[in-house]
Amino acid sequence: MLSGKHLKLLTDPINKNNPITVQVLGICSALAVTVKLEPAVVMSLSVIFVMSMSNVVISLLRNTIPKRIRIIVQLVVVAALVIIVDQFLKAYVFDVSKQLSVFVGLIITNCIIMGRLEAFALANSPGKSFLDGVGNGAGYGAILIIVAFFRELFGSGTIWNIQVIPQSFYDIGYANNGLMILPPMALVVVGIIIWVQRARNRELIEE
C-alpha cells in the first residue's frame, strides 16, 4: 500500500498544508459556491478531478514541455479538463450545473491548480503528482464542505436541502440568518476555521 512518504502527499494538504486555510489560495470560489452543501460537494469533486488529472498529464509531459510556453501548456491542459467536466455536468447533473454556473469555468483560474502544476507536477513522477493532486483537491474540498455545512444550516435551516431546524423553533421566533447566505460570512467562517486549526496546531502560527 502507500508508504509513509506517499501518504503524506495525500494528507498534508488536508490539514497542515491546506491550500485554503494555510496557503490562502482559491478563496474566491470558496466564497461563491458554499451557500449550499450540494454545489459545494460537486465543486469539490470537480476540482479533485481537474487537479489530479492535470497533475498527471503535466507530469507525463514534463520532460517534453518547451520552457518558454510552459504556462500556456499548463493552461491548455487545465482548460481542456474543465470544459470536459462542465460538459459532463450539463449532460448528467443539469440542476447542479445550473447552480454552479460560471464557477465551474472559473476552476481554470483557481490558483491552487496552477500552483500545484508549477510547484509539484513539473518536477515529480505521475504517480506522486496524482496523489498530490487528490490531496490538494481534497484539502480544498474539505474546507468548502465545512463552510457550506454551516452556511446552509444557519442561512437556510437545511442540510442537503432537508429541513433540519424544526418548525417549532421558527414559531418561537427563530429566523434564518440572511447574512450567512452572503459571501462575507463565508470569509468569516473560513477565518474561524483558520483560528481553530492554528489553535490546535501551534506549528502553523507565524512568528
Next chain:
Amino acid sequence: MDRNSNKYTFIYAIVMVVVVATVLTLIAVTLQPRQKKNVELEKKKNILSALNIESTTDDVEQKYDKYIVENYAISTKGEKLEDIDAFNVILKKELKKSENEQAWPVYVANTDNDGLKYIFPLYGVGLWGPIWGYIALNEDLNTVYGVNFDHKSETPGLGAEINTKEFQSQFVEKQIFNDNHEFVSISVIKTGAEGNKHAVDAISGGTITSNGLDDMIGNCLSAYLSYIEKNKK
C-alpha cells in the same frame, strides 16, 4: 531535438492545440443531444410548475403531454402565426425585434379541474442578469392561476427569492384587469399589497429584482393584450 528552439516550441504548440481541440469536439458532440434534452425538460418543468404541477425529470414528458393541449405562437395583434415552432421561440430575441415582427408563444393547458388555462412566457431583467418565468391565467384570461419565476444570478436570499414557492403563491387569484376592464398588470410593491387584487409584496432587500419583475410582467403581458381581448370569456 533542442527543447528550447523556436521550431520545437512551434511544433509542440501546434500538435497540442490540434489534439486538445479534437478531444473537446468529440466530447461536445457526443454529449450535445443529452444537454439539449435537459434544457427542454427544464423548460417543460417550469411550464408545468406555473400550473402548480410538480414534476421530476422522469415524469415531466408524460405530464407535459397530458396537460398541455395546444402550443402556438401569436403576433402582437393577437393573430395566430403558422410555421413557427412555438416551443423553441426565444423571447430574448423576440424582444429585440420590432413589435410587428415579434412572435409570442401561447401554451394552452387542460388541467384536471376547472377548464382551460393559458400560459404565457415572460422575460425581463433583474439586478445581475436576466429573469424569466411563466404566468398561467384562468379561462377568463384575467385571474392568475399560478406563476413560475427563475433567474440567472440574483442575490441568494434577496432577489433570488423570486423562485421560491412562498413568493410565487402570492400571485394566485390576482387579476390583471381592473373593474373597468383596463389592463393594470400585477404590481410588485413595497407596501399595501394586502387586499389589493392587482399587487403583491415585493422582496425586502431585493428592490431592483422586484422592480424588474414588475416591469417584466407588465411588458410581456401587454404583448398579449390583443390576443386576450379576442379570446377572453
